[in-house]
Amino acid sequence: MARKPQENPQLDMTPMIDVVFELIIFFVVTIKQEDLFTKLNVNRPAPAASSSSNSSDDITVNIEIGRRYDGSPQGVIIYNGREVDRKDLDKNLRDIARTSKKTPIIVKCAGNSPHKALVDVLDICYKNELFSVSVFSL
DSSP, rough: OOOOOOOOOOOHHOOOOOOOHHHHHHHHHOOOOOHHHHTTOOOOOOOGGGGGOOGGGOOOEEEEEEOOOOOSSEEEHHHHEEEOOOHHHHHHHHHHHHOOOOOOOOEEEEESSHHHHHHHHHHHHHHHOOOOOOEEEE
């Protein structure tokens, strides 16, 4: 009578992998993420002393866009506290672009202002190669 060749016993890995994945899912779901973010110790770099000597970087241009009180579809553009039309804004931004192309432009847009006025302001900034533009909603 011939002997059967002995088979090596093998351990099935599928149930072990399933248990590991279930544990990973359990810990991901139960962890509190706000605890992680409040305990992060982030040290921001101090500003360089040489950057304060350049006065052209300290200039910020404020542009506000709103709706006219007479109900016209044209939006009102307020540049540094005074109302301007699109030609005057283009001229003023062109003068600023000559001194520094990195001047930050802050555009504050009212919720009821027409979209065309915002697009016009962004087009004028793009035309004058002023790309550091931030848009905020009022």
